[in-house]
Amino acid sequence: MGNFFSLPRFSLRAIAVWRRNFLVWRKLAIPSVLGNLADPMIYLFGLGYGLGGMLPTNSAAFGGVSYIVFLASGTVCASTMNAASFEALYSAFSRMHVQKTWDAILNAPLALDDVLAGEWLWAATKATLSGLAILVVISALGFVASPLALWVIPVIFLTGLTFAALGLIVTALAPNFDFFMYYFTLLMTPMVLLSGVFFPIEQLPAAFQSVACALPLAHAVRVVRPLLLGEWPANPIPHLAVLLVTALIAYWVALVLTRRRLLK
Amino acid sequence: MEPGISSAALLVSELHKSYAGREVLAGVSFGLARGECYGLLGPNGAGKTTILRCCLGLIEPNAGDIQLVGEPVPGRAREARMKVGVVPQFDNLDPDFTVAENLRVFGRYFGLSDAETRRRIPGLLDFAGLAGKENARLPTLSGGMKRRLTLARALVNDPELLLLDEPTTGLDPQARHLIWERLKQLLQQGKTILLTTHFMDEAERLCDRLAILDEGRIVAQGAPRELIASHIEPQVIEVYGEDAPGWAQAEAQPWVRRSEVSGETVFCYVDNAQVIPLLAQLAGLPRLRTLHRPANLEDVFLKLTGRELRD
Numbered sequence: 001m002g003n004f005f006s007l008p009r010f011s012l013r014a015i016a017v018w019r020r021n022f023l024v025w026r027k028l029a030i031p032s033v034l035g036n037l038a039d040p041m042i043y044l045f046g047l048g049y050g051l052g053g054m055l056p057t058n059s060a061a062f063g064g065v066s067y068i069v070f071l072a073s074g075t076v077c078a079s080t081m082n083a084a085s086f087e088a089l090y091s092a093f094s095r096m097h098v099q100k101t102w103d104a105i106l107n108a109p110l111a112l113d114d115v116l117a118g119e120w121l122w123a124a125t126k127a128t129l130s131g132l133a134i135l136v137v138i139s140a141l142g143f144v145a146s147p148l149a150l151w152v153i154p155v156i157f158l159t160g161l162t163f164a165a166l167g168l169i170v171t172a173l174a175p176n177f178d179f180f181m182y183y184f185t186l187l188m189t190p191m192v193l194l195s196g197v198f199f200p201i202e203q204l205p206a207a208f209q210s211v212a213c214a215l216p217l218a219h220a221v222r223v224v225r226p227l228l229l230g231e232w233p234a235n236p237i238p239h240l241a242v243l244l245v246t247a248l249i250a251y252w253v254a255l256v257l258t259r260r261r262l263l264k
Numbered sequence: 265m266e267p268g269i270s271s272a273a274l275l276v277s278e279l280h281k282s283y284a285g286r287e288v289l290a291g292v293s294f295g296l297a298r299g300e301c302y303g304l305l306g307p308n309g310a311g312k313t314t315i316l317r318c319c320l321g322l323i324e325p326n327a328g329d330i331q332l333v334g335e336p337v338p339g340r341a342r343e344a345r346m347k348v349g350v351v352p353q354f355d356n357l358d359p360d361f362t363v364a365e366n367l368r369v370f371g372r373y374f375g376l377s378d379a380e381t382r383r384r385i386p387g388l389l390d391f392a393g394l395a396g397k398e399n400a401r402l403p404t405l406s407g408g409m410k411r412r413l414t415l416a417r418a419l420v421n422d423p424e425l426l427l428l429d430e431p432t433t434g435l436d437p438q439a440r441h442l443i444w445e446r447l448k449q450l451l452q453q454g455k456t457i458l459l460t461t462h463f464m465d466e467a468e469r470l471c472d473r474l475a476i477l478d479e480g481r482i483v484a485q486g487a488p489r490e491l492i493a494s495h496i497e498p499q500v501i502e503v504y505g506e507d508a509p510g511w512a513q514a515e516a517q518p519w520v521r522r523s524e525v526s527g528e529t530v531f532c533y534v535d536n537a538q539v540i541p542l543l544a545q546l547a548g549l550p551r552l553r554t555l556h557r558p559a560n561l562e563d564v565f566l567k568l569t570g571r572e573l574r575d
Contacts, residue, residue, distance in 0.1 A: 023369065024358075024360045107345065111342060
């Protein structure tokens with residue numbers, strides 16, 4: 001325990017927490033996956049065919065592909081972000097605050113660092129499953145260019161870690177479920193609109209383009225989109241580094257705040 | 265008898281804890297010998313739960329030493345918790361799981377293989393009076409069943425020491441008696457129990473020794489009978505009626521050692537020899553009803569911690 005600010009300690013004990021959450025998910029896996037698919041698919045088809053029908057095909061702005069193919073790669077990233085955020089906010093808060101599952105675990109020989117690490121990995125796992133489900137569907141529809149797309153899987157796991165860690169910060173601060181609305185309306189929604197999910201960032205005024213540089217989702221899109229279009233991203237390392245550094249710092253902040261909340 | 269370090273299941277010395285300048289624990293010391301049942305009694309806010317959280321290493325005291333099942337806490341709290349079972353004050357079973365899944369998942373937290381936990385489950389459920397309920401879903405269980413499942417869960421690692429935070433609060437008498445009977449069985453098996461409660465009958469029945477806490481201090485410590493003998497007159501005569509407070513003020517003095525008035529009830533604390541004369545005196549006052557009983561732990565508790573509400 002000691003200092004609230006000490007660096008995260010990782011141990012294999014976190015796996016027991018991950019497995020607990022996995023067991024709950026497994027009981028509801030099919031409705032859960034379908035639920036996670038429905039919303040992004042409605043957007044993908046609605047905007048992809050509806051709006052896309054009015055747009056020039058093979059426009060250079062969309063990288064020379066149809067709008068729905070352009071949108072599909074953005075949808076994989078946005079959906080991964082949403083799944084990680086929902087799990088780290090609503091589900092983790094429920095386990096921490098409502099069901100007191102974490103209290104029960106802390107009476108066993110696990111430390112809070114183990115519990116939070118397990119929750120973090122689990123939320124990233126669930127986000128990966130959600131992104132993967134969309135990947136499977138868009139591959140079946142022929143929106144994916146080549147097996148290069150398999151490289152997307154580690155990228156969405158990293159994206160999941162980033163947004164799960166950010167979500168856990170909000171959970172550590174939340175007095176109740178209503179608090180999460182602020183996070184979604186003030187941060188998540190602008191993030192989706194500014195990160196190149198629906199249209200290229202280059203369409204935005206210069207000021208907004210520089211804001212986009214600071215948004216983790218924009219960096220995820222920069223790596224995932226070329227991979228799904230069948231090319232290596234031009235310069236992936238800085239984008240992956242932003243995701244990784246954000247994930248690690250955010251996780252540490254979440255851990256400090258959670259220790260302060262629960263270990264007193 | 266104070267247990268020595270080698271034989272102690274738990275040793276707490278000079279524990280201090282403050283929150284924002286308010287002292288919650290002001291130098292608490294006690295120890296549990298192996299195989300003993302020890303109670304922490306106190307009004308709400310006396311510091312009972314804070315002591316348990318310190319003992320488990322979940323919060324760090326400002327000062328003081330703790331040895332839990334031979335391990336220093338918080339330094340080796342995790343290792344200590346391997347050998348401890350906890351029944352928390354508020355139910356935190358996993359509502360998404362069946363009875364057996366609750367035990368299996370909890371066993372994993374102690375590093376038990378699923379096969380090992382599966383071997384232990386029938387015995388645990390038998391003990392908790394939940395045999396055949398392996399696949400029952402949590403929302404279908406009654407409050408008493410959930411409490412017993414929480415006890416079974418606390419035993420999944422076969423602990424040396426059990427920490428029970430108000431284990432029977434909110435249960436009906438049948439359910440409470442069943443829990444008491446099971447706790448006695450555990451003591452017979454050689455387990456050590458630390459229990460917090462504000463049910464005096466529970467403490468009197470179960471505890472070999474207990475401590476009465478008030479405002480973060482232990483105000484009395486010992487076996488229940490010793491505490492009654494040393495802190496309070498042996499006999500109590502309760503006098504009820506509209507005129508009782510007036511009678512206590514005007515006439516009772518020569519007949520009683522000590523009296524306390526609460527609403528329309530007067531509690532007269534008397535020596536054995538005073539009982540018959542006092543009852544004879546009261547027999548001449550038909551407007552007052554009386555009840556004669558031996559002094560109990562609740563009398564000690566109220567004498568030491570006062571009758572005011574603690575909210």
